Each structure stands twice: as structure tokens, then as C-alpha cells.
Amino acid sequence: MDIPADIPGLYNYWIVVVLMMVGFYVVISRTNLVKKIVGLNIFQTSVFILYISMGKVKGGTAPILVDHPVTYSNPLPHVLILTAIVVGVATTALGAALIVRIKEAYGTVEEDEIQAMEPDE
Amino acid sequence: MRKHLVLRVVSKLLMPFILLFALYVQFHGDFGPGGGFQAGVIFGSTFILYALVYGVETARRVARDWVLRLFMITGVLIYIGVGYVALFLGGPFLDYNTLSAHDPVHGQHLGILLVELGVGITVAATMVTIFFAFASRGRG
Amino acid sequence: MIAHNLPALQVVLPLIAAPLCLLLRGSNWPWAFATLVSWAAFAISVALLSQVLDSGTISYAMGGWAPPWGIEYRVDTVNAFVLLIVSAIGAVVLPYARVSVGHEIPAERHPAFFTALLLSLTGLLGVTITGDAFNLFVFLEISSLSSYVLIALGRDRRALTASLQYLIMGTIGATFIVIGIGLLYMVTGTLNMADLAARIPAAVDSRTLLAAFAFLTVGTTLKLALFPLHSWLPNAYAYAPSVVTGFLAATATKVSVYILLRFFFSVLGTEYTFERLTLEQLLIPLAAVAVLVCSTVAIYQNDVKRMLAYSSVAQIGYIILGIGFVSTTGLTAAIVHLFNHAVMKGGLFLALGCVMLRVGSVRLDAFAGLGRRMPLTMFAFVLGGLSLIGVPLTVGFISKWYLVQAALEQGAWILAIVILVGSLLAVIYIWRVVEVAYLRPPPADAAPVSEAPLSMLIPTWILIGASIYFGIDTSLTVGIARRAAETLLGVTP
Numbered sequence: 001m002d003i004p005a006d007i008p009g010l011y012n013y014w015i016v017v018v019l020m021m022v023g024f025y026v027v028i029s030r031t032n033l034v035k036k037i038v039g040l041n042i043f044q045t046s047v048f049i050l051y052i053s054m055g056k057v058k059g060g061t062a063p064i065l066v067d068h069p070v071t072y073s074n075p076l077p078h079v080l081i082l083t084a085i086v087v088g089v090a091t092t093a094l095g096a097a098l099i100v101r102i103k104e105a106y107g108t109v110e111e112d113e114i115q116a117m118e119p120d121e
Numbered sequence: 122m123r124k125h126l127v128l129r130v131v132s133k134l135l136m137p138f139i140l141l142f143a144l145y146v147q148f149h150g151d152f153g154p155g156g157g158f159q160a161g162v163i164f165g166s167t168f169i170l171y172a173l174v175y176g177v178e179t180a181r182r183v184a185r186d187w188v189l190r191l192f193m194i195t196g197v198l199i200y201i202g203v204g205y206v207a208l209f210l211g212g213p214f215l216d217y218n219t220l221s222a223h224d225p226v227h228g229q230h231l232g233i234l235l236v237e238l239g240v241g242i243t244v245a246a247t248m249v250t251i252f253f254a255f256a257s258r259g260r261g
Numbered sequence: 262m263i264a265h266n267l268p269a270l271q272v273v274l275p276l277i278a279a280p281l282c283l284l285l286r287g288s289n290w291p292w293a294f295a296t297l298v299s300w301a302a303f304a305i306s307v308a309l310l311s312q313v314l315d316s317g318t319i320s321y322a323m324g325g326w327a328p329p330w331g332i333e334y335r336v337d338t339v340n341a342f343v344l345l346i347v348s349a350i351g352a353v354v355l356p357y358a359r360v361s362v363g364h365e366i367p368a369e370r371h372p373a374f375f376t377a378l379l380l381s382l383t384g385l386l387g388v389t390i391t392g393d394a395f396n397l398f399v400f401l402e403i404s405s406l407s408s409y410v411l412i413a414l415g416r417d418r419r420a421l422t423a424s425l426q427y428l429i430m431g432t433i434g435a436t437f438i439v440i441g442i443g444l445l446y447m448v449t450g451t452l453n454m455a456d457l458a459a460r461i462p463a464a465v466d467s468r469t470l471l472a473a474f475a476f477l478t479v480g481t482t483l484k485l486a487l488f489p490l491h492s493w494l495p496n497a498y499a500y501a502p503s504v505v506t507g508f509l510a511a512t513a514t515k516v517s518v519y520i521l522l523r524f525f526f527s528v529l530g531t532e533y534t535f536e537r538l539t540l541e542q543l544l545i546p547l548a549a550v551a552v553l554v555c556s557t558v559a560i561y562q563n564d565v566k567r568m569l570a571y572s573s574v575a576q577i578g579y580i581i582l583g584i585g586f587v588s589t590t591g592l593t594a595a596i597v598h599l600f601n602h603a604v605m606k607g608g609l610f611l612a613l614g615c616v617m618l619r620v621g622s623v624r625l626d627a628f629a630g631l632g633r634r635m636p637l638t639m640f641a642f643v644l645g646g647l648s649l650i651g652v653p654l655t656v657g658f659i660s661k662w663y664l665v666q667a668a669l670e671q672g673a674w675i676l677a678i679v680i681l682v683g684s685l686l687a688v689i690y691i692w693r694v695v696e697v698a699y700l701r702p703p704p705a706d707a708a709p710v711s712e713a714p715l716s717m718l719i720p721t722w723i724l725i726g727a728s729i730y731f732g733i734d735t736s737l738t739v740g741i742a743r744r745a746a747e748t749l750l751g752v753t754p
Contacts, residue, residue, distance in 0.1 A: 020440075027433065033425065040432055040433070043436060044436055047439055047440055047443070050440065050443055051443050054443065054447050065152075076446075076452075077443075080395050080443075084398075086158055087399070087406075090402075091402075091432050094406060094409055094410065094428060095425065095428050095429070096255070097254065097255070098413060099425070100255065100258055101413070101421050102425065104258075105418040114422060118419060194280040194281075198280055201276060202277075204269075204273060205273075207324075208262065208266055208269070213265075213321065213322055213323060213324065213325050214269035214273060215323060215324040215325075216324050216325035217324070217325075218325055219325075
């Protein structure tokens with residue numbers, strides 16, 4: 001593998017990796033539940049970029065059928081990511097709803113404070 | 122009505138166009154970026170805009186809970202119903218070719234249209250329901 | 262028409278029932294409707310299993326598009342068996358749910374509860390039956406999202422944090438799985454599992470495949486709660502409503518084990534996974550640690566539901582141990598333990614639900630004197646516990662027998678000892694409950710407690726009875742499991 005030439009050429013994968021690690025780090029390290037959900041979203045967004053950028057064909061246009069012959073980008077990742085985006089939206093909505101209920105039940109959305117309020121079994 | 126006069130007037134003017142754009146996106150998914158989910162979100166955002174500018178209570182009188190629930194269910198049933206119709210017409214589940222007696226491509230068009238319509242209806246109702254569920258919290 | 266379309270109907274019947282259930286009002290109509298649908302799904306899975314055992318793999322092209330371009334539903338012995346397990350548990354738990362849910366969940370939430378339960382059933386059945394990798398992810402998320410909702414309906418406010426923790430970890434796991442699927446797609450250009458299996462041998466040297474393998478491993482082991490990625494499970498099972506725990510404990514992790522089996526044996530292949538990348542060197546130590554550590558932690562729990570949840574993680578360790586042996590006996594043990602554990606744990610959690618209904622708590626002190634006051638329930642618990650320990654004439658013994666046999670076949674004396682030590686640890690925590698229930702007198706100020714209602718006792722005893730019956734007559738379960746293991750290993754065509 002030709003390292004100096006491949007690193008800038010694979011820039012989309014670098015973006016994916018950076019976003020994935022940022023999102024994952026936010027989920028693990030932040031104690032605020034809302035920030036955890038935000039981190040989860042960033043993590044999922046990196047996956048979308050992975051799929052879509054993987055589907056791009058060099059010199060290809062948007063995968064919408066036109067009359068004259070033309071090179072298309074791969075439409076399958078687009079379809080997969082539509083589904084994955086909806087799943088992400090549903091997960092975020094559910095997570096946010098749970099956080100609202102937790103706030104009402106505990107009065108706080110900080111994970112360490114919540115754990116302090118529940119005596120250890 | 123003195124507060125936020127510009128917001129109220131402009132949003133009231135824009136809302137029908139947003140709804141129209143949502144319908145455009147819904148039915149032109151074959152020919153341009155679009156489709157059910159995107160259109161549903163845009164359609165739902167109209168009601169959310171209304172709720173943001175005029176208040177959640179007013180918006181809830183426009184889009185009542187039982188209507189939203191009915192639409193959520195109807196959309197899903199349209200989608201799965203198309204699949205069942207294909208079953209009853211003899212093909213495997215969700216085979217759009219069977220939907221049109223004379224031309225399978227016509228059947229494909231019809232199938233995708235109906236399926237995306239179901240998705241759009243459900244997504245619009247769901248987005249508004251989620252917003253109302255969050256926005257009405259903590260008021261009593 | 263129905264016979265040809267059984268694979269589609271298996272998933273689509275509960276799927277159309279879910280929104281219809283939301284239209285129904287009250288508590289009894291949604292329950293009755295959901296119960297009928299679950300029985301229909303069970304009947305379909307029995308029909309599919311008998312069809313597969315007679316004539317081999319069934320392939321169904323969704324939407325009329327032929328595979329590998331279209332989504333294919335592919336039923337072979339492995340997933341027909343798992344379909345049977347999931348739908349059977351659903352069919353048994355739903356009649357139980359009427360009184361239990363009526364007691365534990367507010368009445369206005371009942372239609373939504375049964376809708377979510379039907380969606381969860383749909384998702385689990387869909388994961389099992391599909392032959393398309395991305396379709397698997399979609400159904401996995403459908404089942405997971407509805408599970409988060411179901412768990413959050415528990416009475417204790419800790420159910421909310423438990424559900425959120427499960428949501429975060431489960432979403433990370435599912436996202437890892439989808440990254441793995443995306444990388445597989447990048448390498449091979451297809452999402453159909455059979456097609457993937459055909460194209461992967463050409464790409465074994467690719468680093469993308471290695472990354473896909475890594476992501477799939479972490480994602481699936483998180484979903485099936487293999488130690489150390491199990492931390493979501495004890496809280497989620499402990500604070501969820503009794504019906505939900507009974508249903509999820511018996512199905513969700515089994516389906517995740519099926520995902521592991523499908524990806525590592527059918528798609529990636531045993532040569533790549535076990536000979537080239539030696540995954541068993543990771544699975545076996547983690548599984549052994551899971552068995553020992555989680556059985557030990559279970560002993561110290563004062564909440565019996567939590568105790569059984571940790572016991573579940575240990576039992577999953579047994580299943581992974583069986584998979585790690587990569588032999589026909591080992592895989593037979595693992596697959597038959599999918600069934601056996603579902604039946605045992607389902608019955609145990611349903612018995613706990615009976616206790617929760619009558620006593621109001623499942624803490625260990627609440628069990629005092631229950632052996633006399635709720636004899637049938639506690640006897641069911643005792644039998645389930647004996648099955649967990651692995652006493653002969655119970656299903657637990659069958660699984661442990663095959664596991665030890667598989668270990669000795671490979672000369673792994675230490676692992677055979679680990680399996681037996683796990684049984685001894687199970688004796689300790691089961692004895693803790695039995696001692697309190699039978700040997701301690703009830704507290705003087707205790708309110709009178711009667712036996713659980715029939716609608717809850719019968720499903721409990723169906724599962725516990727199955728755990729005894731299939732421990733005596735093993736021809737069906739072990740026979741199917743052995744055929745499934747041979748299919749996975751490619752031993753017989």
C-alpha cells in the first residue's frame with residue numbers, strides 16, 4: 001500500500017473514523033444523559049457517511065433515472081441509509097423521551113447524581 | 122396579537138407553501154430526491170412551526186390526538202395492505218407486478234406510490250405526535 | 262396461497278397486527294387480539310419447521326425479486342428452530358399477560374403495551390427468518406426499540422435508567438453490526454447472506470473483511486450480553502414488568518446468538534472465523550469467565566429477579582462455550598441450550614411474576630414462607646432451579662451433558678470443570694431462594710397470600726413442564742439441534 005498517496009485520497013474514511021470516535025467518546029465519557037444521546041447521534045452519522053461515500057462512483061451522478069445513458073452512483077447505499085436515518089431518528093426520539101421521564105422522576109439528568117440517589121443493592 | 126407580529130404573519134403565509142412542497146417531494150420521489158420519509162417530515166414541520174409560533178395548545182386543537190393516532194395507523198396499514206393485496210392477487214408478498222392487470226411496470230409505479238404515501242402519512246403524524254408529547258410535558 | 266407464503270406471513274402477521282392493536286380500546290381487546298396473533302405465529306413456525314425438516318431449506322423471494330438482488334427469506338433447520346422458540350415463548354407469555362399486565366401497568370397504556378410486544382415479536386421473528394444482512398439490521402432495530410419501550414414501562418423509576426442504558430448500549434451494538442454489514446458490502450458488493458458466503462472466500466486477505474469481522478463480533482456479542490458487554494442486562498431484566506422480563510429473557514439474547522451463528526458460520530465461514538482468525542480463543546475464555554463470575558455475582562443478589570438475570574448471563578456463557586468448541590457436539594449443545602434456556606428461564610421469570618402479583622415484591626425476604634402459601638408457584642420455581650443446576654431428568658442436564666461431552670472430546674478438562682463449577686454455584690443461589698421460601702416462616706404481620714390465578718399458573722407450568730419433558734424425551738430438541746449444527750458446520754449437505 002502506498003501510504004503517502006492513499007491518506008489524502010481516503011479522506012472520506014478519515015472523516016468517518018474521526019466522527020465515529022468523537023461520537024463514541026462522547027457517549028462513554030459524558031455523564032449528562034442528553035450529551036450521551038447527542039454522542040450517539042454523531043456516532044450514527046459517521047455510519048451514514050461511510051455508506052454514502054462508499055457508494056459514490058467516480059464520475060457518477062445522482063442515482064436518478066434519466067433518458068440518456070449516464071454513469072450513476074450506486075443507489076443501494078442511499079436506500080439503506082434512508083432506513084438507517086429513520087432508525088436513528090426513532091432511537092433519538094425514544095432516548096429523549098426517556099430522558100424527559102428521568103428528569104421528572106429524579107430531578108436531574110446527570111448520571112452520577114442519579115446513581116447517588118439510588119442506594120446500591 | 123401584538124407580540125411577534127412579523128413571525129405570525131410570515132409563518133401563516135408560508136405554511137400552505139410548505140405543505141405544498143411536502144406533497145411535491147412526496148410524489149416526485151420517482152424523478153428527483155424525495156419520497157415518503159422526507160415528505161412526511163416536511164409536512165409535520167408545518168404543524169410544528171404552527172405550534173412554535175401560536176402555542177402548543179392551539180396547535181393541538183388543529184391536529185387532535187385521535188386524528189394523529191388514526192393517521193399513524195392508517196399509513197402503516199396502507200403499506201402492509203399493499204403487500205397483502207399482492208398476496209391475494211397471487212404473487213409473493215409486496216410483489217407490485219400483480220397490482221396492475223395489464224402492465225407490470227404500471228403495477229410497480231402504483232405500488233411504490235402507495236407504499237411511499239403510507240410512509241409519508243405515518244411519518245408526518247408521528248413527527249407531530251412526538252413534538253406534542255415533548256412540548257406538552259411539564260404543564261400540569 | 263397461505264402455504265406458499267408462510268415465510269412472509271410469519272413476520273407480516275404480527276406486523277399488521279401491531280398497528281391494529283393500537284386501534285383497540287380497553288385492556289381485554291388488545292390482549293385477546295395479541296394472544297390470537299401470537300398463537301397464529303406459533304402455528305406458522307411449527308408448519309415452517311416441519312416443512313424444513315421434510316424438504317430442506319425454504320427460500321422465499323420478497324416482492325417477487327429473485328435473490329441476490331431482492332430480499333430473500335431463507336428458512337433452514339437453524340432458524341426454523343429459533344423461530345419455533347421465539348413464537349412458542351410469545352404464545353405462552355401472552356395468555357399470562359392479561360392479569361400480570363393488568364396488575365403492573367396502568368390501564369391507559371395497555372393498547373400501547375401489546376402493540377409494542379407485537380412489534381418486538383415481529384422484529385425477533387424477522388431477524389431470524391431473513392436471508393438479507395441489512396434486513397436483519399432493520400428487524401433487529403425494530404425489536405430493540407420496542408424492547409426499550411417495554412422495559413421502560415416498569416413500575417420502578419429505575420426502569421427508566423435501565424431502559425436508557427440498554428438503549429445506548431444496544432444502539433452502539435446495532436450500529437457496530439451495521440458498520441460490519443457495510444464493510445462486507447464494500448468487499449463483496451452484495452447483501453444477500455448466501456451470496457456473501459459465496460463471495461467472501463475470494464476476499465479473505467482483505468483488511469476490510471478483517472474490520473468487518475471485528476465490528477460484527479463486538480456488535481453481536483454486545484447484543485447477546487457476553488461478558489464483559491453484559492452490563493445492560495441485569496438492570497433491564499430486574500426493573501422491567503414481569504411479562505417483559507419473561508418474554509425478553511427467553512427470546513432476545515437467543516436471537517442475538519442466532520445472529521452470531523449465522524454471520525460466523527454461514528456467511529464468514531468456519532475456515533475464516535475459526536481457523537484463520539481463531540475466534541474461539543476469544544470466545545472460550547470470555548464465556549468461561551461469564552459462567553464463573555456471573556454465577557458468583559448472582560449468589561450475592563438480594564433481588565431474585567436480578568439474581569436470575571445474572572444467571573442468564575452465565576447461561577449465555579454456556580451457549581458461547583458450546584459455540585467456541587466448533588464441533589458438532591459443541592454446536593448441538595449450544596443450539597439445544599437456546600431452547601432449554603428459553604424454556605427454563607421463561608418459566609422461572611413467569612413464576613417470579615406470579616410472586617410479584619401476590620406479594621408485591623421479588624426481594625429475597627419477600628419469599629419467606631412462600632413455599633407453603635404459594636405451593637404451585639414455588640414448586641415451579643424449584644423445578645426451574647433444578648433445571649438451571651443441571652439435575653438429570655431436566656433440560657439443563659441435557660445441555661450440560663453435551664457441553665461436557667464436547668469439552669472432553671477436545672481434551673479441555675479445565676472447561677469441563679468450569680461447567681461443573683458453574684452448576685455448583687447455581688446450587689448456591691437457587692438454594693438461597695428455596696431456603697427462604699420453604700424453611701423460613703412467614704413474617705407475623707404478613708398479609709394472607711393466595712396462589713396465583715390459573716391464567717398465570719398454566720403458562721408457567723407449561724414452560725416448566727416443557728423443561729422436564731424435554732429433559733426426558735430429547736429426541737425432538739437434540740435431533741433438530743444436531744441437524745442444525747451439521748448444517749452450520751457444513752458437515753452434511
